Structure formats: structure tokens, C-alpha cells
Amino acid sequence: MPEWLLVAIVAAVFAVVATWIAQRALEARVGWLRGVVASLAVFFVFAPMGRWALIQADVIRDDRIVADQAVTVGFVLLIVAWMFAFVLIVLITLELMWPARPPIGPINAVRGALHRRRRAVRYARIVAIASRHGLGGMRGESVRSELPKALAATLDDAGVTFVKIGQILSTRSDLLPTEITGALSALQMDTTPIPWTEARTAIETQLHAPLTEVFARVDEVPLAAASVGQVHTAQLRDGTEVVLKIQRPKARAEVATDLDIIERVAGDLERRTSWGKDVGAASLAAQFAQALREELDYRIELGNMQMLHDATRAIDGAAVRIPTAYPELCTEQLIVMEHVRGVPFSKLPTAAGESLAPEDATRIADGVLDAVIEQIAVRGVFHADLHPGNLILGADGTVTLIDFGSVGIVEKSLRRLLVPFLVALQNEDDAGATDAVLMLVKTPAGREIDAAALQHDIGVILTRLRNSTAEQHLFAALIDVLRHHRLALPPGLLLVFRTLGSLEGSLKRLIPEYDMIKRALERAPHIAWRMNDPRSAALSAQVQLQLGAERLRELPRRADRIIRDLESGELSLRLRAFETPAERTWIESLTGRFTTTIIGATLVIAGIILGTADAGPLLTESVPAYPFIGSIVGLGGLLLLLRSLRTSLARREAASRSSS
Structure with missing residues (x-):
């Protein structure tokens, strides 16, 4: 047998055996390709050195074994063992520098390649859209004058996800210039509609029946086109006027790719920038993704609508109303509900809006705010997406809420703390507000909070609010203070603040100088009184008395057990550390x-x-x-x-x- 063939066979056997042993010796993934390559590299580097060592040790002389057989076997095994040790060193070094990824099958590989292709195509399309609208070529003064319109047009053309981002940004006048928020507000309803042929096919697919079997008439021209779907007026066969909200057929696939891109970019921002880490970019992206995915399931929206309908009906004299839905005609991508007539707040000021007397406009704004605060603080269920496109002003001054893809729920224990917090803010009680905040927020484990510094910062905000006539963004300022002190608000409370921020932007469409914060704080004592009704207080007292009585009943038994353990010397002290x-x-x-x-x-x-x-x-x-x-x-x-x-x-x- 040729010497080179013998060496090749020995090398192959060593590589396979060394990789097999390494896979079992290392409790980390070792792929066959990586293991065999590393083993072969070690063999061809160290095998000549091993032969040289045998010659120097007088085991081999003139290509002949001259040592005792047992000694020869011992030296060879020692050299092979050292070579295997070097294989482990190489594999561990590679694992530390370039961790191995889990093996993927052909199906996952093809799927991953398709996902990467879709992301690349989507990236290219977004860049092309931005370039077409001139975002890449603005210089100097053109930025301020042309950027708002170009940004709004880019987000509109980029599709569902980016329209939704534009809608959220259009309510953040505390973060963006008014020129940009004004341009983005056009995205609330006026997005590009899909052709009627596509809409009709989508509706009939959801109904599993031709339109004529369900409706006497469906208008081909959409009443409105929103980010996820568009609305058509229709008439049921019994003559009832309704609207159909049909989801865009390509919305789901487009949103899935866009959310994948957004979550990846947010993760990179959080890992690579201090700004991304401070704002929690990955967490914000995850919350946005979850909300948008839920918005794509109209069954969730239908359940939200019915829940809010019942909650609002329980509020005496509510200034807002929830439209009636037809559940038997609603599906995952289709909602049929009553036709709400009126002017969206996103279209204000209009001729109708300008004809309102100031006192009527104030009455409407106060009524909407009171109803929303009542939803939040008393009922615990509220519309969480109150941008101007989702509030419809009727001819009789009634405001109807639409689009229930996002609804917030605040548990009673949180509401009991939220209302005193608002009362303290209204009373400029910085000490009480600080105490409420410390009970509301999540305190990082093992970290002391500087309560005095927190109280000072909250007091500064309240003093400025009380003595300044300039536009104030109280909730945004409070969130900044909490972020500065590294305190995290509960998700429900954060959603409340975001909703109130959106509502403030919507009400300013009705009355530009409307002071929502002042009105909300003035209503806080009334809401506190509503929450503490005698029946609820009596029931809560009964629960606490019963629980206290049960605890008192257990005290003698526990005291007797402690005394017995003391007398017998069996009393033990258990440390909670390392007990699990x-x-x-x-x-x-x-x-x-x-x-x-x-x-x-x-x-x-x-x-x-x-x-x-x-x-x-x-x-x-x-x-x-x-x-x-x-x-x-x-x-x-x-x-x-x-x-x-x-x-x-x-x-x-x-x-x-x-x-x-």
C-alpha cells in the first residue's frame, strides 16, 4: 500500500473518531464539517511533530521501531491523546470566536432564503419609494419646506405598516414639528384605495357567497381608505344602511415582511446605540408589531367593539357612542356595522367644523374627554387608538368612535392608584404624586430609588404647568422623568398615557387652543368620587374583613407551633437565598x-x-x-x-x- 494512501486513511479515521468524541465531550454544538476540518488540520500539523518526538525519544530509529512494544504503544497513545486535546482546543476557540449555528434542514434553508429575498426586495422598494418622492435629494431650505409632504407621500406608498407608523407620529406634536404632524395627519384616512374588483373579490371570499345574496347594494367607490382596510357603504336586503370594512388582500404578507424588518432594525439600534437602549427600541418595536398583528384580525376588533359598546352604555349621559356591529356577517378580514354619518376629526376644520359655536365645540370636546376618562378610570376598558381619523363628529354633535383594533384594559388595582395620582397632579401635590408613582412603577430589583430627587423633578413639572400659559405636554414630561430615574411604567398605564396623548391631538382639531390636561385634572376628583361608591367600598371592606378574620384565626395555631419548636429545640431559620x-x-x-x-x-x-x-x-x-x-x-x-x-x-x- 502506498505511504500516502496509508496516511490519508489514518487521517480520515482520526478526523472521524476525534469529531465523534468531541461531540460527546463538548456540551456545545460541534458540526461534522467544523469537527472534521479542525481534526484534519491538527493531524497534518502535529503528526509530523509526533513522528519527530518518537525519533527523539529513541522509539523509532532509521524508520524502524527499536523500543519495547509496551513502551512504543504508550508513546503513540500519549501523542494521539495530545493531538485530540489540541483538537478540543481548536474547536473551543472556534466556538468562542464564531459560535456554531443550529443545523437547518433543506426546508428551513429554502424558507430562510425566501425570507431574505423578500426582505431585500422590500428594502429596495422602500428606498426606491423614498427616492421617488425626493427624500434622498433634499438640501438646505428645501428640507423644511418639502420634507413633510415627501415623508407623508413616502409612508403612504410604502404600505400598511408605514402608514400606521405615520398615524402614530401624527399625534406626537411633542416630538415632531407641526409641519410634519400636519402632513402625516392626512394618513389617518386618506390612504390609496384598492380597486373595486379586488375589494369585491375579497368581500365575497370572506362571505363565501356572492354580494347580491347578502346585500341589496354595495357602493363601488370607497367611503374611506385606511391603513389596513377600506370602507364601502352598503345596504342590507332588509334596507338597513351599513358599511363594510374589508382588509386589503395583500396586507398580511406585506405586514409580516415589514415587521420583520422593523424588529431587526430596532434590535440593532438597541445593541449598537445608547439612544436605542434608553428608549427600549426592541421592546417598542415588539409592542407595535403585536398591536398591528392583532389589528389584522377583525374578530379581535369585533370583540373589542362589543366590549366597549357595553362599557359605554353603562356610562350615564356618555357623549360618545359605539356603532352596532352585525357579528353573523363578520369574519377575520371583514366587519359589517352600522353606517356612521358625520365628519372625521381628521377633516376638521371644515365648513361644518367652523360653523360650531365656541361653546358647542368646548362642550363636545369636554364630553369626549369625560367619556374617555370614565372608560379608563371607572370602567377599565378604553379605546386605545384615538387618532383624529377614528372620531366621527355627527350633525347633532354626537361623537362616534370607530376602528377598535386597539383597546386597552386597566385592572382595578391599577385604577385605584391612577385616580389618586391624577388628583395629586391637579392639586400640585408633588409629595402625593411621588408616592403614587412609586406604587405604580416597577422598581428595579436591588436598586435604591432617590425619592427626594424624583419628588423634586415631579414638583418642577407641576409648578411649570401651574404657572405657564404655554402649551404643556404633562404626560410626556412625566414619562421623561421616570425614564431619567430608570423607572418603568406598567404597560397598561403606558397605554393610557399614549391614548391621552393621541386624544389631545384629536381634540385640538376641534379647538386648537383646547387645554385637555387642565380639563382632565379638573375632572379627577369627580372620577375619584365615582370610583368610591358606597356599594363598592362596602364590598371591598367586607372582603378585607373576611381575609383579616381568617388570618387572625390562624395566629394562635402558628404561635403554638413556634412555642413547641422552641421548647423542643427544633426551631429552624430558613434562608430564602438559594432555596430553589x-x-x-x-x-x-x-x-x-x-x-x-x-x-x-x-x-x-x-x-x-x-x-x-x-x-x-x-x-x-x-x-x-x-x-x-x-x-x-x-x-x-x-x-x-x-x-x-x-x-x-x-x-x-x-x-x-x-x-x-
């Missing part, structure tokens, strides 16, 4: 790794000392026993150190899997 199995396992693992590392380092040092000793019986003519034993001891120490690294890799991989 997971915590104990972590401590045991940490102790084991520390011990293994110490022993491994000790063996390596002992091996070096023995390896440099020229003593002991001769195994060959030039190699004493002590250096040979030192090589074995050092190899054992090295393997123990590699075991510690292996455990670290396993823990890192487990953490990576749990986070993903």
Missing part, C-alpha cells in the same frame, strides 16, 4: 467548575515540573520515566481545564436558546 433547585444547581455547578479548574491548573503545573525533571528509570535510551509521567499528568490537567470551558459553552448555549 435551580439556584442550588447553579451553586453546585459553580463550585464544581471552580474545583475542576483548580485541580486542572495544579495538574498542568505538576506535569511541567515532572516534564523538566531528568530522573527515574529509563523507558528508552534517552527518555526517563518522570518526563513521560509528567506528559500524562499535564494532559490530564489540560483536559480538566477544557472541561470547565466546555461547561461555560454549554451554559452560554442554553442561555441563548432560552432568550430566543
